[in-house]
Structures are given as structure tokens and as C-alpha cells.
Amino acid sequence: MNSSVFQTPIEYLRGVGLSRAGVLKKELQIALFEDLLNYFPYKYIDRTRFYKIKDIQPELPYVQVLARLTHFEILGEKHTRRLVAQAKDDTGIIELVWFQGVKWIEKTLIIGKVYVLFGKPGFFNGKAQMAHPEMELYNAEAQQRKGNLTLQPAYNSTEKLKQYSLDSKGIQKLVAGLLEQCLRDVHETLPLYIINRFKLTGRAEAYKNIHFPDDPAKLNEAIYRLKFEELFILQLKLLKNKLLHTQKFKGNIFQSVGDTFNNFYHHKLPFPLTNAQKRVLKEIRQDTQRGVQMNRLLQGDVGSGKTVVALMSMLIAIDNGFQTCIMAPTEILANQHYQTIKELIGDDFIEVALLTGSTTKKARNILHEKLENGELKILIGTHALIEDKVQFKNLGFVVIDEQHRFGVEQRAKLWRKNIVPPHILVMTATPIPRTLAMTLYGDLDISVIDELPAGRKPIQTVHFYEAQRLRMFGFMKQEIAKGRQVYVVYPLIQESEKLDLKNLEEGTEVMAHEFPLPDFRISIVHGKMSAADKQFEMNRFIKGETQIMVATTVIEVGVNIPNASVMIIENAERFGLSQLHQLRGRVGRGAEQSFCILMSHSKLSRDGRIRLDTMVKTNNGFEIAETDLQLRGPGNIDGTQQSGVLDLKLANIVTDQELLITVRRFVESIFEKDPYLAAPENQILNQSLRSKEEGLSWNKIS
Incomplete structure (x- = not known):
């Protein structure tokens, strides 16, 4: 693509001008010729078929008719003024009506001529009718050239754009003008060997046929070509970036264990x-011996033992004279990591410190001093770790938990705290489907912990409707009688906070009636309570002083209590799949059999039913993530929105999984043979990358 032409501001396109350019930028983010070229139709209306008037049905979305104009007249006065015409073919008569532009349309009509009529059909008093049809004089040869006997593109528009005559038809005219003026400037981005290998249509041809296809086959070829290119350039960028990273960022070598x-x-x-x-530890061990900064994503389901792997990797760093840290997105998660690690290593092993917004000034000063002189080896905290005041003597290994909750700049600040950048281990408890990982984390090495520790029994999940509530209460009593504890979680959705709190309060009242003192004690935690009150209630539950924990938010129950064996999720249909899976993972921490009960109303949406059925059917986080991806689409999965990676115009990583995997493998094979894209046939790929350089790596960790 001749980038200089396509970087032209949109106001310079014939038919646009300053005022239309302003509204195109505001409404559709179309600022340049290139943006308009890549503003694709959302559907196509079949103009290849002509209907006979007798075959017209009112439920048809659009029809195209060849008919001779036999009569027209203006009826009514002022507000009721309208132009009514009749046209006929060999099967019947159709009435045509215009309520606007009457004067202008009247001048264009010629009785006795055959017209191509196109519009939404309707029926009035049993007669076929069309309001405001598009009309063109029929001329077989001219029609063929103009291409209206084809699939007609339909473009999304807005009310504001329509005020500037930029409805679908108006946008179509601008695109047609752009292609007429600039199609010859659309240059190839892929080498000939790739085009031939995958039987791709040419790029200019693809743009012409995606906007104005001659037939469905040409349209499919155009879509396939442009999807292929989109995924190919994305993978090329990610893998080139990964390669550059290994060349650019040297890493400390951890010689020994x-x-x-x-x-x-x-x-x-x-x-x-x-x-x-063991496999993941081995992968990390190999990474830290290569002299290149490690950039690894560690995926593992709730309870799969990611923290132990992170700790043991940090101990290798400490053995080689380095300091380490873990950064978590919330104080509760940071606290949880701190408690877990303290329990694992004990008091007399290595000093571990916690740094969050709640850390006192006095404690901070001591902590800063120990960090700077190298005495403190493990620091766990929130984004407080990236403050300028926090200085390490020799930071060698960084663990980032749920990294999608941090901005790129925040992460970069952390690794700049050492002259040689520390090794980076990113952890996520949200299983990421393979295709999403390929796009979202395509420039990282990926490790997966795909088995639970020995002795852990899979959590049994059941779905109960409201009518089965007494049965659920009976089950709770049985488990509590065995000495176990129970979570009851209510959804908390910001807009309906009052309703949720009311649900929680009413639910707790019913529960207090069902589980009377002194045999049963209930802890309550919700967002309206003070931090001190929440902590007090949490501690009672942790110590086993209360048997039931009722809470509104997911994060409040993010503590590790092996004795809690039942998770009851109220209004489960209001939770997303990943939330349900995370909540379920709060039980099943001990050796006892654990249970998850999903309570819902009997009326469920299709998606709600699929979510609950999926939870009952499987404990596998990756299967759940795949279903979630299919239900919600990639743009809504946690963390993908802010990443910018999935700004795909045509390709969809759910429906185009096979194509994505094919493209990824092929790009890998190119880099294996030609890591610098130096071969003459790959020069075009370097040019394509350079033209996209501004977005080289959206998800770069370091």
C-alpha cells in the first residue's frame, strides 16, 4: 500500500470536506484514507436476484424488481403530500410511495420506461407496495458495468452521520470514490511464495471485492485474504518482538541451585x-541460564500450585546472590501471597516483607534500608513496589500476579530497578484458551500447570433452582455437622448495589432462622463495611469461630481456608464463567471432598444456562475458558480490552482458530529459517512490519 496516499487526511477525499470529516472522525474514528479503506461492510444485500411482483412477501428484508412505470401523481396537501406511482411486470402491479423529496423525484420519473426498483416490500390493502425505493433506469449493459446487479455492501452508520447524508449509501459512495482514485496504490504486503502457498487473492483485488464483490465466491476469497493478512502481520510482529527481546535484553545467569x-x-x-x-521449574531453570532476560507466562488453575513454583524459582535467584519480589494487583492478594510464603518457609529461613498502601511509615523506612543493603531477599506487595523510593541492591527475579491488571508502564518501572533487567515470571489463575494466548501473550514463552496436587479431590458441582432451597439448607447442615465450613456468595454488580445488599440481608435473615444460635454462627462481609469490620469477620471465619461466611464480593473470600468445603453461589446466573470458576476454587483446598452449589431462578437465558451447565460438567479451567471465549467473544475476556492486541477488524480468534494456528506455525517456520527476515523474498515483510511499527508490541512485559 502506498502509505503516503493512504495517510492522507479524510477531508481531502472528494465529497468529504471539513464538516463531514469532523463527523467521520468523531463517530467512526475515520481520520485517514486508510481508515475508510478498512471500514468494511457489516453485511451484503443480494442484488443478483430479481423478484416477480407476484412472488413478493412482506417478510422479505429487501427485494429488487424490474418493472415498467405506468402512472404517477401527487396526492394530499402540505403534511400529507406524497408522490404515488405504479409499476408493473408480467405478473402484477406494485405501488411506489414517496413522502420526502417529492418535487425532485417527480422530475426524474419517465412513464413507459423500465426501472430497477429496490427497497423494503410492504402490503397495503392487499397490494404490494414499496416506500422510498431506490430507482434506476434499466440498461442491461450499463447495469452490468455499474455493478448494482451484485452483492450490495451495507455499512454501519449513526444518526449523527445520517444528518450529513452519510447513511450506508453515503458511505458506500465515499468508498467507491476512494477505490476509483486510489486502488492502484494498494500495494502487496505478502511475498509471492506465501500468496501462492495459501492460494491468496491479490491485495488490491481483495479490497475491491470486500467492498464491491462481483459474486459470493469473490467476496469469500477477499475476506479470507484480508483475515490471513491481519493474523499474519500480528503474529509476525509478536514473534519478531520476542526474537528482538532475546537479542536486546541480556539477563543474569543463575549458575547454580x-x-x-x-x-x-x-x-x-x-x-x-x-x-x-517439576516441568515448569525445569523450563524456568533453563531460561535463567541462557544469559537472556526470561519473559514467561505461568498459567495454572486455582489451587494448582503456582505460588510454590514462583517461590522455588525465587529461591534459585537468592542462591545466586539476587533479590526477588512479587507484585499483586490488590492488598488482599498481596497479603495472601505473603501468608502462603510465610507458612511455607517458616520464621527462621529467609526474611520476607510485605509492602502495601497500609504499611506504616516506620515499617517502610526499615524495609527500604534492608532492601538497599541487600539484606531483604523477598518483597511482596502491590503497585507500591514501583514507587521510586523502593530501591533494590540487586533485583534478579520478579513475579507479577494477574498482570493484565497492571499497565505496561507500571510493569516496565519494576524491571528498570536493576541495571541488568530481572527475569520476569507472569502468573495468571485465569486459564487462557490457546488461541487467545497466541495473540494476547504471543511474545512470551508459556508454561502451564495442568494438574492438581496429589490428594486433591475434584470439586463436585450441582445446580439447584430456587424450589430446591430446603434441600440445599439440609446439605449445609450435614457438612457443618462434620466440622466443615461454608461460603455463601451473593453477586455484587455496581448498578444494583442496593438490590444486592437487600438480597444478602434477606438471605442472611432466612439463614439465621434455618441455622439458629448457639449451634451455628454466621460471618457477614460486604462492601459497605469498614476495612476493620471486614477483617474482624474474616478472622472469625478463618479461626473457625463461625461456620458460615456470607459475602457479596468475590475478592473478600480470596483467602485459603482448607476447612471450607462448600461454596454456595446465589443468583449464579448473574456471574460470568471465569468468576464462577474462580469462586469455586476457594473450596477444595484440603483433602476432604468439596462441593459447589449454584443457585438460580428457574427462568434462565440461553447463555446463563450454558454457563451453569458448563460449570456442572467440568472442573477444567481451560475447557471453561474456551466456552467463555465462545460466549463472550475475545474483546470481553478479562484484560484483553486494555491490551489493544485484539483490535482485529475482520479476523475473529474464536471462529478463525484454525487459520490463526496455521498462520502462527507458518510464521514460526519463517523465523526458524530467516530470523532477521534478511532473505530477498522476505524484504516485503520487513516493509510491512515497518509500516505497522507504531504498534510493535502492545503486550510487552518488559
Whole structure:
């Protein structure tokens, strides 16, 4: 593509001008010729078929008719003024009506001529009718040239655009003008060997046929070509960036596994590692010996043991003379990591400190001093870690938990705290489907912990309707009688906070009646309580002083209580799949059988039913994530919105999975043979990358 032409501001396109350019920018973000070229139709209206008047049905969205104009007249006065005409073919008569532009249309009509009529059909008093039809004089040869006997593109417009005569038809005219003026400037972005290998249509041809297709086959070829290119350039950028990263960022070499690691592994580790944990540790160990900064994503379901892997990796860093840190998005998560690690290593092993917004000034000063002199080896905290005052002596290993909750700049600040950038391990408990990982984290190495620790029993999940509430209460009593504890979670959706609180309060009243003192005690936690009150209630539950924890928010129950064996989710249909899966993961932490009960109303939407059925059917986070991706689409999965990666115009990583995987493999094979894209046939790829350079890596961790 001749970038200089397509970078022209849209106001310079014939028929646009300043005022239309302003509204195009505001409403559709079309600022340049290139933006308009890539503003694709959302559907196509079949203009290849002519209907006979007798075959017209009112439910048809649009019809095209060839008919001779036999009569027209103006009826009514002022507000009721309208132009009514009749046209006929060999099967019947159709009435045509215009309420606007009457004077102008009257001048254009010629009785006795054959017209191509196109519009939405209707019936009035049993007669076929068309209001405000599009009309053109029929001339077989001219029609063929003008291409209205084809699939007609329909473009999304807005009320504001329509005020500037930029409805679908108006946008279509601008696109037609742009193609007429600039189609010859659309240059190829892919080498000939790729075009031939995948039987792709040419790029200029693809743009012509996606806007004005000659037939359905040409349209499909155009869509396939442009989807292929979109995914190909995306993967090219991500993998080139990954390659550049290994060349550009040197990393500290962790030579040995020393006493700290071995002491922990042989004397403190409370359970044997799973094969998956061992495999991931080995991958991390190999990364930290290459002399290149590690950039690895660690995926693992709730309770799969990611924190232990992170800790053991940090111990290797400590054995090699480096400091380490974990950054979590919330104080509760940071606290949880701190408690887990303290429990694992004990008090007499290595000093661990916690830094959050709640840390006192006095504690901060001590902590800063120990960090700077290298005495403090493990620091756990929130984004407080990236403050300029926090200075490490020798930071070598950084763990970022749920990194999509942090901005790129925030993460970059953390690794700049050392001359040689520290190794980066990103952890997520949200299983990411394979195709999403390929796009969202395409420039990272990915490790997966895909098995649960030995002795963990899969959580049994059931779905109960409101009518089965007494049965649910009976089950709760049985579990509490065995000495177990129960979570009851209500949804908290911002807009309906009052309603949710009311639900929680009413639910708690019913529960207090069903579970009377002194045998049963209930903790209540919700967003309207003070932090101190919340903590007090949480602690009662943690210590086992209360048997039931009723809460409104997901995060409040983010503590590890092995004795809690039942998770009841009220109004479960109001939660997303990933939320339901995360909540369920709060039980099943001990060796006992755990249960999750999904309570819902009997009337469920299609998506609501699929979500609850999926939860009952599987505990596999990756299966759940795949279903979630199909239900919600990639743009709504946690963290993808802000990443900018999935700004795909045509390709869809749910429906185009096969194409994405094919493209990824092919790009990998190109880099294996030609890592610098130096071969003559790959020069065109370098040019394509350069033209997209401004968005080289949206998701770069370091």
C-alpha cells in the first residue's frame, strides 16, 4: 500500500470536506484514507436476484424488481403530500410511495420506461407496495458495468452521520470514490511464495471485492485474504518482538541451585511436587541460564500450585546472590501471597516483607534500608513496589500476579530497578484458551500447570433452582455437622448495589432462622463495611469461630481456608464463567471432598444456562475458558480490552482458530529459517512490519 496516499487526511477525499470529516472522525474514528479503506461492510444485500411482483412477501428484508412505470401523481396537501406511482411486470402491479423529496423525484420519473426498483416490500390493502425505493433506469449493459446487479455492501452508520447524508449509501459512495482514485496504490504486503502457498487473492483485488464483490465466491476469497493478512502481520510482529527481546535484553545467569533451594526442597516442602510443577521449574531453570532476560507466562488453575513454583524459582535467584519480589494487583492478594510464603518457609529461613498502601511509615523506612543493603531477599506487595523510593541492591527475579491488571508502564518501572533487567515470571489463575494466548501473550514463552496436587479431590458441582432451597439448607447442615465450613456468595454488580445488599440481608435473615444460635454462627462481609469490620469477620471465619461466611464480593473470600468445603453461589446466573470458576476454587483446598452449589431462578437465558451447565460438567479451567471465549467473544475476556492486541477488524480468534494456528506455525517456520527476515523474498515483510511499527508490541512485559 502506498502509505503516503493512504495517510492522507479524510477531508481531502472528494465529497468529504471539513464538516463531514469532523463527523467521520468523531463517530467512526475515520481520520485517514486508510481508515475508510478498512471500514468494511457489516453485511451484503443480494442484488443478483430479481423478484416477480407476484412472488413478493412482506417478510422479505429487501427485494429488487424490474418493472415498467405506468402512472404517477401527487396526492394530499402540505403534511400529507406524497408522490404515488405504479409499476408493473408480467405478473402484477406494485405501488411506489414517496413522502420526502417529492418535487425532485417527480422530475426524474419517465412513464413507459423500465426501472430497477429496490427497497423494503410492504402490503397495503392487499397490494404490494414499496416506500422510498431506490430507482434506476434499466440498461442491461450499463447495469452490468455499474455493478448494482451484485452483492450490495451495507455499512454501519449513526444518526449523527445520517444528518450529513452519510447513511450506508453515503458511505458506500465515499468508498467507491476512494477505490476509483486510489486502488492502484494498494500495494502487496505478502511475498509471492506465501500468496501462492495459501492460494491468496491479490491485495488490491481483495479490497475491491470486500467492498464491491462481483459474486459470493469473490467476496469469500477477499475476506479470507484480508483475515490471513491481519493474523499474519500480528503474529509476525509478536514473534519478531520476542526474537528482538532475546537479542536486546541480556539477563543474569543463575549458575547454580544452592543451599537455600535444596534446604527448602528437602526439609520444608510440605507435599511432593506434581509432574507439571517439576516441568515448569525445569523450563524456568533453563531460561535463567541462557544469559537472556526470561519473559514467561505461568498459567495454572486455582489451587494448582503456582505460588510454590514462583517461590522455588525465587529461591534459585537468592542462591545466586539476587533479590526477588512479587507484585499483586490488590492488598488482599498481596497479603495472601505473603501468608502462603510465610507458612511455607517458616520464621527462621529467609526474611520476607510485605509492602502495601497500609504499611506504616516506620515499617517502610526499615524495609527500604534492608532492601538497599541487600539484606531483604523477598518483597511482596502491590503497585507500591514501583514507587521510586523502593530501591533494590540487586533485583534478579520478579513475579507479577494477574498482570493484565497492571499497565505496561507500571510493569516496565519494576524491571528498570536493576541495571541488568530481572527475569520476569507472569502468573495468571485465569486459564487462557490457546488461541487467545497466541495473540494476547504471543511474545512470551508459556508454561502451564495442568494438574492438581496429589490428594486433591475434584470439586463436585450441582445446580439447584430456587424450589430446591430446603434441600440445599439440609446439605449445609450435614457438612457443618462434620466440622466443615461454608461460603455463601451473593453477586455484587455496581448498578444494583442496593438490590444486592437487600438480597444478602434477606438471605442472611432466612439463614439465621434455618441455622439458629448457639449451634451455628454466621460471618457477614460486604462492601459497605469498614476495612476493620471486614477483617474482624474474616478472622472469625478463618479461626473457625463461625461456620458460615456470607459475602457479596468475590475478592473478600480470596483467602485459603482448607476447612471450607462448600461454596454456595446465589443468583449464579448473574456471574460470568471465569468468576464462577474462580469462586469455586476457594473450596477444595484440603483433602476432604468439596462441593459447589449454584443457585438460580428457574427462568434462565440461553447463555446463563450454558454457563451453569458448563460449570456442572467440568472442573477444567481451560475447557471453561474456551466456552467463555465462545460466549463472550475475545474483546470481553478479562484484560484483553486494555491490551489493544485484539483490535482485529475482520479476523475473529474464536471462529478463525484454525487459520490463526496455521498462520502462527507458518510464521514460526519463517523465523526458524530467516530470523532477521534478511532473505530477498522476505524484504516485503520487513516493509510491512515497518509500516505497522507504531504498534510493535502492545503486550510487552518488559
